[in-house]
Amino acid sequence: MTDGPKDDQGTPLGLRAGGGAGDEGTPIAPDLPELPVSNIKELFTDNLFKDAKNTVLTLVFGSALLYALYRGLTFVFLNTKVIDGVERSGWEVVSDRLQIYMLGPNFLGTGVTLSSVWIGIAVLLAAAGIAFGLLSDPDAPPMRPRTRVAMIGAPGLGIVLILSMTDTITPKLLTVAVAAVAFVAFRLATRVPDAQRGRVGLLALVLLLVAFGFMTGWDPSNVNDFGGLLLTITVSLVCIAACFPIGIVMALARRSSFPLIRPIAVAYIEFIRGVPLITLLFIGQFALGFLFPPNTDTPGPIPRAMIMITLFSAAYVAEIVRGGLQSVPNGQTEAGQAVGLSPLTITRRIVLPQALRNSIPPLIGQFISLLKDTSLVVIIGLQDLLGVIAPILGGEQFRFQGFSPEAYAFVGFVYWIICFTMSRASQRLETRLGVGTR
Amino acid sequence: MSTTEDLRSAAIVPGGTGEAIITLSDVDKFFGDFQALKDINLVVGQQEVVVIIGPSGSGKSTMIRCINHLEEHTNGRIVVDGVELSGDIRNIQEIRRECGMVFQSFNLFPHMTVLENITLGPRQVRKKPKAEAEAHGMELLTRVKIPEQANKFPGQLSGGQQQRVAIARALAMEPKVMLFDEPTSALDPEMIKEVLDAMQDLAESGMTMVVVTHEMGFARAVADRVVFMADGEIVEVGTPEHFFEDPKEDRTKLFLSQIL
Numbered sequence: 001m002t003d004g005p006k007d008d009q010g011t012p013l014g015l016r017a018g019g020g021a022g023d024e025g026t027p028i029a030p031d032l033p034e035l036p037v038s039n040i041k042e043l044f045t046d047n048l049f050k051d052a053k054n055t056v057l058t059l060v061f062g063s064a065l066l067y068a069l070y071r072g073l074t075f076v077f078l079n080t081k082v083i084d085g086v087e088r089s090g091w092e093v094v095s096d097r098l099q100i101y102m103l104g105p106n107f108l109g110t111g112v113t114l115s116s117v118w119i120g121i122a123v124l125l126a127a128a129g130i131a132f133g134l135l136s137d138p139d140a141p142p143m144r145p146r147t148r149v150a151m152i153g154a155p156g157l158g159i160v161l162i163l164s165m166t167d168t169i170t171p172k173l174l175t176v177a178v179a180a181v182a183f184v185a186f187r188l189a190t191r192v193p194d195a196q197r198g199r200v201g202l203l204a205l206v207l208l209l210v211a212f213g214f215m216t217g218w219d220p221s222n223v224n225d226f227g228g229l230l231l232t233i234t235v236s237l238v239c240i241a242a243c244f245p246i247g248i249v250m251a252l253a254r255r256s257s258f259p260l261i262r263p264i265a266v267a268y269i270e271f272i273r274g275v276p277l278i279t280l281l282f283i284g285q286f287a288l289g290f291l292f293p294p295n296t297d298t299p300g301p302i303p304r305a306m307i308m309i310t311l312f313s314a315a316y317v318a319e320i321v322r323g324g325l326q327s328v329p330n331g332q333t334e335a336g337q338a339v340g341l342s343p344l345t346i347t348r349r350i351v352l353p354q355a356l357r358n359s360i361p362p363l364i365g366q367f368i369s370l371l372k373d374t375s376l377v378v379i380i381g382l383q384d385l386l387g388v389i390a391p392i393l394g395g396e397q398f399r400f401q402g403f404s405p406e407a408y409a410f411v412g413f414v415y416w417i418i419c420f421t422m423s424r425a426s427q428r429l430e431t432r433l434g435v436g437t438r
Numbered sequence: 439m440s441t442t443e444d445l446r447s448a449a450i451v452p453g454g455t456g457e458a459i460i461t462l463s464d465v466d467k468f469f470g471d472f473q474a475l476k477d478i479n480l481v482v483g484q485q486e487v488v489v490i491i492g493p494s495g496s497g498k499s500t501m502i503r504c505i506n507h508l509e510e511h512t513n514g515r516i517v518v519d520g521v522e523l524s525g526d527i528r529n530i531q532e533i534r535r536e537c538g539m540v541f542q543s544f545n546l547f548p549h550m551t552v553l554e555n556i557t558l559g560p561r562q563v564r565k566k567p568k569a570e571a572e573a574h575g576m577e578l579l580t581r582v583k584i585p586e587q588a589n590k591f592p593g594q595l596s597g598g599q600q601q602r603v604a605i606a607r608a609l610a611m612e613p614k615v616m617l618f619d620e621p622t623s624a625l626d627p628e629m630i631k632e633v634l635d636a637m638q639d640l641a642e643s644g645m646t647m648v649v650v651t652h653e654m655g656f657a658r659a660v661a662d663r664v665v666f667m668a669d670g671e672i673v674e675v676g677t678p679e680h681f682f683e684d685p686k687e688d689r690t691k692l693f694l695s696q697i698l
Binding site for chain 1: 506508531534535537538539541543545546547548549558559562563604607608611
């Protein structure tokens, strides 16, 4: 899923971005795989219809491709179904229930107002915009158009999606407004001078907490009513933020020369890596409570899931960071020692920064998998972005029975938008920190 | 044998001002079963330049890495500036502060600018304020003739420039001794001279230096004493004149005939 650290220009973005470039044709001519196609005519004469064999292959695969494209486009744009004699758009299952996909079935009505949620979204997107802006390199040459499209393509598609799925004007306007907030935050953050970046980054973190405050209506216990995309994002952010430091500590512990620390870290990492996440989630729901003293309030199901996902990911982060640590030559440590630095300073100032920089690509990969793995909380009864589908399809006397293709396609697309954006962010971060160059 | 006695006295009588700053007595070093250093006795005097030569695998690098405890010696005593090296981390750090070290592969910190490389030690270990550390860093960069590179990253510099930064980084701690572990071996030929020049300037300023090198021209021009090592032992010690004109030991003669 994750791209390697190499240049992204080779990725067939057009194909992934939404099927619009499906007429490119399948690569024929296996004997000339790298033939540069300089113009359309050459493509046809030298590649697609070079001889009888190629022509047959082109016709077979071309028609299959066109048919798939036709079915795909009608599914997206001409999707109507007749149910009980009434013609309905297949996307009703999204547009009529958008709020449930976003916030979950139980969220509103717990005292959190919709306006508070919108403010929360605006603040959250401002934080995201700042984070993206800080990752941009002010000295970088202007982005190539293709890169630019890839950068804004996924979030842009997300906005278009929401706009097309809302019926009234207010959510449309609000969507555009929060997107504008994110964009302005992004532009402002790109202009922050290097020396201030740390402080502005801290501001983004504070904004994240503020957003959480608005989302919960300033009552953290409302977290237990989170659902839909809100739950997915909350669980992901909390788990990413928590598993990262734990993973670093575990990686360092695994290399430690102290007698007891290393075996503990090894046992932790190997235990977690040997157990499926679903098992851990069940342990969290049914066994974690026994670790708390009797007669105390145990955390609710959502925090328990967060704890287990965090512990799970921390083990993988630890192994990734350990790999990064091993990639730092021993001479770096020796140079630090020769200057008289303490072991702690050597780790903190010399080894760890280099190790983490080398670990960015696999780390982001791990975080993307974490985000996707959060969908496993469905199995313990949480209603995250994936989990809301069942109550939607089954709710209101099965009003949306038979709409599952649309519901799953929508949810899958939302996951893709988020993961693709994260993958782009990681590439920005790599360029920014000069992975592999400095 | 009188030659052994000669060798012993040549090795343990400090040159320079005549006052000892580094003393190695009966030092042994084992890597598993392999003995890398055998019964090393050497005294380096203040302001003296000692050049250590010898075939590869002879224990030269191991010896100077023992002096600042990058390697732990197995037996014997090492005393630097009156402090004996023991397992105690405070002793080790005290000695490391007094011994600047320059490595074959530079070992600059690639994620820091040149100036940050130089000021990290003074700021963290000597607790110097930032401005003072940077001013001193710039002074040292000027001394090694690359002040204009201060804000670049090591990867943007040539090998010779990087090694001069490494020298400046070691000097920034204001050490009493500088240890050089084959400082020119990883350099392209045209860059060797600029590094040797910087080292020669340093020697002329009165710095105590222990240099492992294959640069015989440098040894001849700058060394007060030359130490020849083979198979983990000190085989012969003498002034450059004695050494290059009139070597006594067969192994020394063989080595010199191979490289000169």
